[in-house]
Amino acid sequence: MKKAVCLGAMIFVVALGAMAQEKKGYIAKPRLGVGAELSFPSGVGFGERFSTGFGGSGKFEVPFTDDLYGTVTAGFMEFFLKEKYKDLTFNKTYVPLKAGAKYYVKHLFFAEAELGASVGTNKGAGTAFVWSGGGGISLPIAKDSYIDAGLRYENWARDGGNISQTGLRVAFKF
Numbered sequence: 001m002k003k004a005v006c007l008g009a010m011i012f013v014v015a016l017g018a019m020a021q022e023k024k025g026y027i028a029k030p031r032l033g034v035g036a037e038l039s040f041p042s043g044v045g046f047g048e049r050f051s052t053g054f055g056g057s058g059k060f061e062v063p064f065t066d067d068l069y070g071t072v073t074a075g076f077m078e079f080f081l082k083e084k085y086k087d088l089t090f091n092k093t094y095v096p097l098k099a100g101a102k103y104y105v106k107h108l109f110f111a112e113a114e115l116g117a118s119v120g121t122n123k124g125a126g127t128a129f130v131w132s133g134g135g136g137i138s139l140p141i142a143k144d145s146y147i148d149a150g151l152r153y154e155n156w157a158r159d160g161g162n163i164s165q166t167g168l169r170v171a172f173k174f
Helices: 002-019
Strands: 031-042 050-063 068-081 092-105 109-120 127-142 145-157 163-173
Touching: 031 068, 031 145, 050 092, 050 163, 068 109, 092 127, 109 145, 127 163
Parallel strands: none
Antiparallel strands: 031 050, 031 163, 050 068, 068 092, 092 109, 109 127, 127 145, 145 163
């Protein structure tokens, strides 16, 4: 958790510098982002057995207004067992599918919320209802290219228990 706080502080400092440069000529248009995801499970059950999750995702953003975008996200996530449970079971893999909204402040900071489903790929894993909320920063790196970095809380509700997690996503958006 300390790493996430430090990363968040570094992103905030970089953002302050970027805010000094007003983005001129920004055009609200559909955008695609491809990125890496890191997850830290928490809570009773799943959080006790699994240490981290790692995966990738694609996110398509469609503008409703200059600042509000609709999002569709699809990805792949694998959760890795803690060392003491490796003999008892195996890593778990899921395909999360979500849709939601993303609101930008000065096309730099954003807040987003999504709903959807997560489909387990392991035998008997089933499907879970997903809800998430978070925020982040979208840093311009070239004309019409950005690095998105976001932190979110996500919950997967299913029969047999919930999966709660804090997630970090870093993506290249164009």
